[in-house]
Amino acid sequence: MRTHQVYYLHLSDSDEPEVIGVGECAPLPGLSIDARPDLEAKLGQLAANVAARQLTANDLQQMLKFADLREWPAIRFALETALLDMQQGGNKRLYANDFSEGRAGIPINGLIWMGEKNFMQEQIRKKLSEGYTCLKLKIGSLDFATELDILHQIREVAGPEDLTIRVDANGAFAPDEAFRKLERLARYSLHSIEQPIRQGQPEQMQQLCAYTPIPIALDEELIGVQETEKQVELLDFIKPQYIILKPTLVGGMQASADWIKLAEERSIDWWMTSALESNIGLNAISQFTANYTISIPQGLGTGQLYHNNIDSPLQIKKGWLWYSGDTWRELPEQA
Secondary structure, three states, X not given: OOOOOOEEEEEEEOOEEEEEEEEEEOOOOOOOOOOOOOHHHHHHHHHHHHHHHOOOHHHHHHHOOOHHHOOOHHHHHHHHHHHHHHHOOOOXXXXXXXXXXXXXXXXXXXXXXXXXXXXXXXXHHHHHHOOOOEEEEEOOOXXXXXXXXXXXXXXXXXXXXXXXXXXXXXXXXXXXXXXHHHHHHHHHOOOEEEOOEOOOOHHHHHHHHHHOOOOEEEOHHHOOOOOHHHHHHHHHHHOOOEEEEOHHXXXXXXXXXXXXXXXXXXXXXXXXEOOOOOHXXXXXXXXXXXXXXXXOOEEOOHHHHOOOOOOOOEEEEOOEEEEOOOOOOOOOOOO
16 A cells, blocks of 8 residues: 545534634555445535534534444544544644643554565664664564564564564464464564454454463454444453554544453453554544553554655654644645
8 A cells, every 4th residue: 555545524613613623534445444435425424414413512422422423433533533623622632641741752662564574674773773662563474484584683682671572463374373373473572463363263363362372462353343242242252462452443532442441341451553544643542542551652653654744743752752842734624
């Protein structure tokens, strides 16, 4: 994927039209359940409905809970973000916490993208020189022996006491080979592995989580699981060590908070990850994340991938994400 289509939802009150809340709708093709040809039509329908009915903020809060938007998690995220932004004055400070006030940063992992061995090694060297103490490697696209060799080289430079390593298989392992591969990966003292096998295989995933030598984090497994009963069933059956939350994919901040509550009740840890949003979405996710006590690095640094991203106060310094200053430049124009 070389381009990512993003829609910005603008929301204002007729009594204060100058206060505009902005939310981002940016589903990921191949992952988001609402990456569909009729997404733009659904957004237009939503905008027309809100304008024609002159809905109040309370109406919009209720709309976020309606089944009509259940299958549109990226739209729910955009509407929720725009509403929060508007209610807080339209200045992109959605929550009042130490992060949004610039007093504290959020530790993040450095993301290493899949590619040829030399490309991945160069990324690793760059991230280490930038001060990251946690790296996340995408695996599964190269020969497995080559990927093990890369991990070996990293560990020769930095041991587990100095560098945390996460890997993300994106479901690349076949169920009958997954455990053997996990055993070999465990030699490198990994923090966790995301989605070792493809989602939708609960029995096999349950077995892996029960006997794995590396903590397993569910990622794609959560996508499309909207009802509380189904979420409870998934967590109680698979019993993962971690879950990973992407608000664009699971339906926004409140939906993420619901997952967190269910996970923590079961002593399942979690971390938050952006899903290639622009800085509008990344800002919302980061401020939401900062409402919690953060004990491990989060996956919130992908906004720097784009050459035409919106300038924002978000800055990465030595493996930490900071909200520095008040300047938001080149905000998306209102359609």
